[in-house]
Amino acid sequence: MLSQNQSKLVRSLHQKKYRVEEGLFLVEGDKMVLELLDNTTLEPNHVFAVREWLDKHYKQIKKSLFPVTEVLPEELERISTLVTPNQVLAVVKIPHAPVNTDLPAERTCFYLDGIQDPGNMGTILRIADWFGIPAVYCSPDCVDLYSPKVVQASMGAVFRVPSWEISLEQLLENQSNIAVMGAVMDGKDVFKNSLAATGILVIGNEGKGIRPSCERLLTHKISIPRHPKGRAESLNAAVATGILAALIPAK
Amino acid sequence: MLSQNQSKLVRSLHQKKYRVEEGLFLVEGDKMVLELLDNTTLEPNHVFAVREWLDKHYKQIKKSLFPVTEVLPEELERISTLVTPNQVLAVVKIPHAPVNTDLPAERTCFYLDGIQDPGNMGTILRIADWFGIPAVYCSPDCVDLYSPKVVQASMGAVFRVPSWEISLEQLLENQSNIAVMGAVMDGKDVFKNSLAATGILVIGNEGKGIRPSCERLLTHKISIPRHPKGRAESLNAAVATGILAALIPAK
Numbered sequence: 001m002l003s004q005n006q007s008k009l010v011r012s013l014h015q016k017k018y019r020v021e022e023g024l025f026l027v028e029g030d031k032m033v034l035e036l037l038d039n040t041t042l043e044p045n046h047v048f049a050v051r052e053w054l055d056k057h058y059k060q061i062k063k064s065l066f067p068v069t070e071v072l073p074e075e076l077e078r079i080s081t082l083v084t085p086n087q088v089l090a091v092v093k094i095p096h097a098p099v100n101t102d103l104p105a106e107r108t109c110f111y112l113d114g115i116q117d118p119g120n121m122g123t124i125l126r127i128a129d130w131f132g133i134p135a136v137y138c139s140p141d142c143v144d145l146y147s148p149k150v151v152q153a154s155m156g157a158v159f160r161v162p163s164w165e166i167s168l169e170q171l172l173e174n175q176s177n178i179a180v181m182g183a184v185m186d187g188k189d190v191f192k193n194s195l196a197a198t199g200i201l202v203i204g205n206e207g208k209g210i211r212p213s214c215e216r217l218l219t220h221k222i223s224i225p226r227h228p229k230g231r232a233e234s235l236n237a238a239v240a241t242g243i244l245a246a247l248i249p250a251k
Numbered sequence: 252m253l254s255q256n257q258s259k260l261v262r263s264l265h266q267k268k269y270r271v272e273e274g275l276f277l278v279e280g281d282k283m284v285l286e287l288l289d290n291t292t293l294e295p296n297h298v299f300a301v302r303e304w305l306d307k308h309y310k311q312i313k314k315s316l317f318p319v320t321e322v323l324p325e326e327l328e329r330i331s332t333l334v335t336p337n338q339v340l341a342v343v344k345i346p347h348a349p350v351n352t353d354l355p356a357e358r359t360c361f362y363l364d365g366i367q368d369p370g371n372m373g374t375i376l377r378i379a380d381w382f383g384i385p386a387v388y389c390s391p392d393c394v395d396l397y398s399p400k401v402v403q404a405s406m407g408a409v410f411r412v413p414s415w416e417i418s419l420e421q422l423l424e425n426q427s428n429i430a431v432m433g434a435v436m437d438g439k440d441v442f443k444n445s446l447a448a449t450g451i452l453v454i455g456n457e458g459k460g461i462r463p464s465c466e467r468l469l470t471h472k473i474s475i476p477r478h479p480k481g482r483a484e485s486l487n488a489a490v491a492t493g494i495l496a497a498l499i500p501a502k
Contacts, residue, residue, distance in 0.1 A: 107480075119370060123487045130486050132478030153487075160482050191497075224497065227383030229358075231411050235381050236374045236404075239493035242486065246442075246475065246494045 002048065002075040010048070010079040010091060016144045019094065025146035027090040028082055035156050036090055037064040042159055043093035050076060053087035066090065081148040094146055099164040101171055103178065104134035108198055108248050111168055112138045113214045114205035115237060121145065122153025123238035124203065129157035131245040136163040137171055137200075139214075168202065168214045180219045182210050183240060187223035190247055196220065197251040201244055206237045253299065253326040261299070261330040261342060267395045270345065276397035278341040279333055286407045287341055288315035293410055294344035301327060304338035317341065332399040345397055350415040352422055354429065355385035359449055359499050362419055363389045364465050365456035366488060372396065373404025374489035375454065380408035382496040387414040388422055388451075390465075419453065419465045431470045433461050434491060438474035441498055447471065448502040452495055457488045 012018035013026050024045055027036055030053070036042065037060045044066035050073050054061065061068055076085050103109060110133055115121050121143050128136050142165070143150060151158050172180070179199030183190075195201070202218065204210035210218070224235060224243055235243075263269035264277050275296055278287055281304070287293060288311045295317035301324050305312065312319055327336050354360060361384055366372050372394050379387050393416070394401060402409050423431070430450030434441075446452070453469065455461035461469070475486060475494055486494075 123490060126483050126487060127490060129483035130477050130481045132480035134480075155483065155485075157483055226381050229383035229385075230381045232377050232380035232406065232408055234406075235493065236377060236489070238487070239374060239378060239490055242490035242494050243497045246497075 002069065002071045002079070006046075006048075006069070007075070007079055010089070013091065014081050014148065016147065019144065019146055023094050023096070024091050025094055025151065026081060026148050027092055027151055028080060028088070028148065029086045029152070030088060032151070032156050033088045033090045034060060036092065036159065037061065037066060039159055042095065045091040045093055047088065047090045048076060048079065049088035097162070099166050100135070100162070101166065101174060103171075103175060103198075103200070105198060106251060107132060107134050108179075108181075108196060108201050109133060109135045109137065110241070111171065111200045111202045112136065112142050113168065113202055113210050114139050114208070115142045115203065117206055117237070118143050118147050118149035119153045120206060120236070120238040122150040122155075122158070124241050125150070125154040125157035125161050125163065127238065127242045127245050128161045129154075131248065133161065133245065136161055137168075138163060138165050139167060140165050168217055171200070172217060178219075180217055181222055182215065182218045182220070183223050183244065184210060184215060184218070184221045185223065187221035189225050190222045190244065191225070193222065195222070195244065195248050197249045201248070203237060203241050253320065253322050253330070257297075257299075257320070258326070258330055261340065264342065265332050265399065267398065270395065270397055274345050274347070275342050276345055276402065277332060277399050278343055278402055279331060279339070279399065280337045280403070281339060283402070283407050284339045284341045285311060287343065287410065288312065288317060290410055293346065296342040296344055298339065298341045299327060299330065300339040348413070350417050351386070351413070352417070352425060354422075354426060354449075354451070356449060357502060358383060358385050359430075359432075359447060359452050360384060360386045360388065361492070362422065362451045362453045363387065363393050364419065364453055364461050365390050365459070366393045366454065368457055368488070369394050369398050369400035370404045371457065371487070371489040373401040373406070373409070375492050376401070376405040376408035376412050376414065378489065378493045378496050379412045380405075382499065384412065384496065387412055388419075389414060389416050390418060391416050419468055422451070423468060429470075431468055432473055433466065433469045433471070434474050434495065435461060435466060435469070435472045436474065438472035440476050441473045441495065442476070444473065446473070446495065446499050448500045452499070454488060454492050
């Protein structure tokens with residue numbers, strides 16, 4: 001049974017303003033909540049689930065630190081961000097690790113310059129998590145990392161890939177001799193010029209690409225060439241990120 | 252001014268059933284409608300736009316064959332599929348070219364096996380349009396190519412890339428000695444084994460991958476290897492398609 005206060009809190013977390021204020025975000029869906037229960041780096045807050053789900057997963061629930069409340073399907077529907085809600089919803093504390101500006105030495109990181117679409121943001125985190133990208137830095141005007149659609153599209157990568165909000169200038173302040181790569185219109189063919197194994201790969205905004213203040217910080221301008229018979233104006237930002245990530249050489 | 256019949260027709264086209272029945276689909280947004288006006292292969296039906304848009308683009312409208320109706324912003328809002336509608340919406344005839352099973356000889360084509368997410372479908376068409384893929388074949392259980400979200404995510408590629416619905420078995424019926432490539436869990440590392448320059452690249456469903464009846468038709472089983480430190484369970488279907496498409500060699 002859901003209390004009025006719980007219902008109000010969860011629904012408020014659909015909005016960024018309240019996620020920031022409360023320091024909490026929502027995770028929905030069977031697979032991701034089960035993963036959360038096993039995750040020891042995220043601080044639990046609460047799980048709301050229907051009877052059927054609780055019966056099925058009582059072992060995992062017992063082991064985890066999450067307080068659990070049983071709710072009715074119609075109660076879950078009222079607090080869910082999904083049109084067709086799953087059987088479970090979790091409230092989780094937003095991690096508050098201070099930004100680590102010591103760039104990981106083992107492998108190239110991502111810098112996201114104004115990514116706006118939550119589906120793209122989540123998909124990029126998932127790409128980072130597949131290709132072993134050690135950190136994802138985001139410009140302050142990126143879509144909120146903890147928005148429900150980002151969490152959903154990331155398929156849990158948001159729990160695993162360290163991500164921070166910082167300007168590219170600040171991030172580069174204490175670095176020297178670092179490769180800063182980014183795809184621009186007139187960049188060099190990425191299939192003929194290898195990417196650096198360590199450094200930063202800058203991913204531009206969906207419509208506008210990399211903004212001029214970031215572009216002037218690039219040390220390697222690259223591009224994914226269009227096929228001579230291709231007519232699309234551009235590639236989707238997450239797809240371009242996937243192609244570039246796949247081409248980062250091992251060190 | 253929008254008539255009741257027009258309003259009813261356009262709103263019915265939000266649903267696949269009526270798109271099939273009427274043989275019409277919707278295109279929204281400034282950029283895509285302008286592209287439509289210049290497109291000579293698609294049969295126009297109607298453009299609905301607000302005064303401001305008509306004033307701005309009167310030259311293109313005059314040149315095109317689309318009948319145009321001026322509507323009020325609140326009328327457009329009622330017929331739009333978007334939460335925040337643009338200034339213009341077009342109704343277009345669904346092309347009815349018979350399926351061409353003669354595989355283009357110049358370059359590898361896509362076969363989509365049960366792609367369900369409209370965003371992925373549109374993004375895959377956009378990838379095909381970037382990498383000069385000459386045709387996209389879809390299994391009959393794929394998401395409707397003409398659903399508003401597919402059209403939107405394709406950024407116009409749905410107008411340009413020839414796409415047909417057909418089973419993989421039927422498509423392969425009259426082919427011999429053709430490379431049928433597909434990403435599966437135990438496939439060969441695609442970075443160490445080149446893809447074929449011509450043939451078919453099979454893309455599997457988002458959750459289930461390539462179904463067994465299609466998998467047994469593969470002649471080349473490939474995979475995009477996960478980085479040793481990566482922990483994601485899989486890549487997004489459109490991202491995987493983009494990576495594979497980028498790796499198709501020129502003939």
